[in-house]
Amino acid sequence: VEASLAEAQFDKEVSQNASRFDWQNFNNATLKRLFDKITGLGTAAQTDQAKLEELNNILSEMDNIYSTGKACEYDNPSNCLALNPDLYNCLADSRDYDRLRFCWEGWRDAVGRQLKDKYPRFVELSNDAVGQDAQRWEDTGAYWRSWYETADFQEQLENLYNQLTPLYNNLHAYVRKKLRATYGQDKISATGPIPAHLLGNMWSQSWINIYDLVEPYPGKTSLDVTPKMQEDVSRSLSFISYCLKQLFFAEN
Numbered sequence: 001v002e003a004s005l006a007e008a009q010f011d012k013e014v015s016q017n018a019s020r021f022d023w024q025n026f027n028n029a030t031l032k033r034l035f036d037k038i039t040g041l042g043t044a045a046q047t048d049q050a051k052l053e054e055l056n057n058i059l060s061e062m063d064n065i066y067s068t069g070k071a072c073e074y075d076n077p078s079n080c081l082a083l084n085p086d087l088y089n090c091l092a093d094s095r096d097y098d099r100l101r102f103c104w105e106g107w108r109d110a111v112g113r114q115l116k117d118k119y120p121r122f123v124e125l126s127n128d129a130v131g132q133d134a135q136r137w138e139d140t141g142a143y144w145r146s147w148y149e150t151a152d153f154q155e156q157l158e159n160l161y162n163q164l165t166p167l168y169n170n171l172h173a174y175v176r177k178k179l180r181a182t183y184g185q186d187k188i189s190a191t192g193p194i195p196a197h198l199l200g201n202m203w204s205q206s207w208i209n210i211y212d213l214v215e216p217y218p219g220k221t222s223l224d225v226t227p228k229m230q231e232d233v234s235r236s237l238s239f240i241s242y243c244l245k246q247l248f249f250a251e252n
Ligand SMILES: *[C@@H]1O[C@H](CO)[C@@H](O)[C@H](O)[C@H]1NC(C)=O
Pocket: 028, 029, 030, 031
């Protein structure tokens, strides 16, 4: 918390110094971008020191809850599993439906309620702070999206998402079929969503850990999509290949 406050103080000084230049009218685009970056304060714009401190305290507390929450065994409450590595490993390695569910739910039970109680105050304080930035962000979401430095970020994302959806739907159905074969038809609906605890990762964000369950052509070497990506400059295809690679072929 102390370091965050010192950093906010430093950011303010740098921003004040940079503001002495007429950087908005610079011709050099690189310099202009650099000045835009260092004059933007984000939450460091908060002028009320007590509120800034409270915000940094909440962030630190949430960080702590998130990383130290443990899932304790129902029948042996003194045996508690930490997120890293115990629960990561459980999600990646276990092939027992109930065990996986315990690991997925146990961590959420341990941290979810505590985080939920703190989050509204975090939102309030963060919005209050970024609203004081010279750029006057509408809210924290607008400030976070500004990091992508493109005005139509949401449209671009929507567009890519729509292009990717047909492939994703096929992939999802294929993986669901394989998981039904592993865990039983009574556990997974033939047409609905896949239970999140079966995908090998606490947030289902990478499926590489269940590759052994879904491998389409056992024994074949994995597909190298690099030449195809180099040959085809179209952004959408590169993006799709990239996503496929993330899901199946890349290490974490
Ligand atoms: C713009 O500014 C950057 C940073 O000082 C410098 O490296 C670059 O050469 C400049 N570009 C031009 C076209 O002058």
